[in-house]
Amino acid sequence: MVKKVIWALLTMAAAVNVSAEVYLLGPGRNRGTGVNDLSALLPGMEKVLHTEKITVNSYGTVLEVSAVKKDIEEIALLLRKMKVDKLNISGGTLRFERKVRGTRFVERFLLIASRKERPVTCFRMLVPEKLPPPQEWPPELPPLPSGAIITSVTRLADGGICGEFRDAPQPPHIMLRNVDALMRNRKMFPAGNEIASRNGGRGEIFYDKNAIVWVAFSDSGHGAFFYRRRK
Numbered sequence: 001m002v003k004k005v006i007w008a009l010l011t012m013a014a015a016v017n018v019s020a021e022v023y024l025l026g027p028g029r030n031r032g033t034g035v036n037d038l039s040a041l042l043p044g045m046e047k048v049l050h051t052e053k054i055t056v057n058s059y060g061t062v063l064e065v066s067a068v069k070k071d072i073e074e075i076a077l078l079l080r081k082m083k084v085d086k087l088n089i090s091g092g093t094l095r096f097e098r099k100v101r102g103t104r105f106v107e108r109f110l111l112i113a114s115r116k117e118r119p120v121t122c123f124r125m126l127v128p129e130k131l132p133p134p135q136e137w138p139p140e141l142p143p144l145p146s147g148a149i150i151t152s153v154t155r156l157a158d159g160g161i162c163g164e165f166r167d168a169p170q171p172p173h174i175m176l177r178n179v180d181a182l183m184r185n186r187k188m189f190p191a192g193n194e195i196a197s198r199n200g201g202r203g204e205i206f207y208d209k210n211a212i213v214w215v216a217f218s219d220s221g222h223g224a225f226f227y228r229r230r231k
Helices: 002-017 037-039 073-082 173-183
Strands: 044-058 061-067 085-090 095-100 103-114 122-126 149-156 161-166 203-207 211-217 223-229
Touching: 002 073, 073 085, 073 095, 173 203, 173 211
Parallel strands: none
Antiparallel strands: 044 061, 044 149, 061 122, 085 095, 095 103, 103 122, 149 161, 161 223, 203 211, 211 223
């Protein structure tokens, strides 16, 4: 059941804002800011909805998903005033980092707004300031765009895989067009036909009877691919 919940959240994120630089987040247990401190940081945060063990570049951590009953623009305003590290806002997504005092770890956050009347979804993780180098690009994912550099490979306990990259020289609509042609040749079909949109599209969900693949690209050259077998 919990695996269905996490996949539903991930696909919701893709459908709402596939142009975002999306990556999986989760915290380590008994380390980091702590619940009370986090509630002060993000007023309106509710209890943790789901946790799952993951690895990021072979480093083991825990995926944590929470809900925040506050508008994402209000959250962004609060975080700007607090001057958190690496604050980045793109459409309905927001991400930032916080150093853990006295350690060489950082907490990473990704917040995704679905609809104004619904809570914001918060993903959180604890990782070293310097992660191990990423592994080879997983063969389950579409090929790495030409010229791009791998930044991370995240693996979920249920076999789901997320690969992220940076410095892709092509614009999002070109990368999506290339992936779309490849996936159609593999007999995987787009859920939304985003390449037909006015801007040429920035992401898509592809599927067949065996698997689902989600791709997302940004103007900055970052991107993420997610793969999961269908049960």
